[in-house]
Amino acid sequence: MSSKWSALLSATFHEPGYDHLIELVHQRDPDARRRLAALDVSIYDEGGKLLHGWPVETGQEIVDLDARLRDAAVRERVMVVLDARYDETVFPYRPHHYGYLHRRGSSSPPLYYAVGSALGGVPDRLGAATRLNNFDTYLFRRGPFAERCSVMLGNLARFAAAEAQVFAYYGTDRVGHAVQLGPRAHVEVPLAREHAGQALARVETKSLFRLASYVVRRREPAGDLALFDHLFTYFK
């Protein structure tokens, strides 16, 4: 892939049994020239091992992850990395991707989400981070169904391990989990629904550098995804 372009690396997670479509949204000028120069997709297992990868034709609108990974006989939760190159003259309209998720055969409604970026996406003119700790948070609202919550974290670094802390808040109590991830490794951190009689109200992740992170809620007892969303950065 050429490095004369701008670059953006986004990531999501995929589990077998889900229809999972990624819509590639990117800028077109009035002559309908597409600004996405190249896009590579790569798939990593929990330990960070590369399982599968392929270049995407830039004219393609939709990537059918489940079909592709079924063909590749992937049978576990994987991290999906989308590595895009695009024309820097349209940087504010950098390529971004949206996901559609639905468990096959489930009566649960499908989920739509924005695929989170992990490397790139902050132009130099916006200035450097004043602090190097990344804090992300998510507030939980109690749903009408019994559910269990978790956070999925992935390390997009190629060479360096990452440490992260996940804090779950229950009223005034806080329960922490320490996570260590090798390069391209990922993990799902379960969050107890209750602690000392208090319901889970908020989760927070803290890491030295930006990770791929999603908050997840699954309906009990079937385990269907009821929420798959990225956390919100409130302090960097």
Next chain:
Amino acid sequence: MSETVPEPLDAIILCYCTMLTVGEFRVACADRCWPLPGKENSGKLCTGCLGDLLYCQERFKADG
């Protein structure tokens, strides 16, 4: 944790915000001319590459 760390090849983009490559960083470290003009904010914008940047800095120091 993953056991195998790939070699930092020169063509790899190290910082996706400043488009700093491993090769540029390697040469800058060897020539003691880091930070390169226009690349001063490498690792400090989205911060996603900071771990790799520090890893490479240590590697190139050791290699040198």
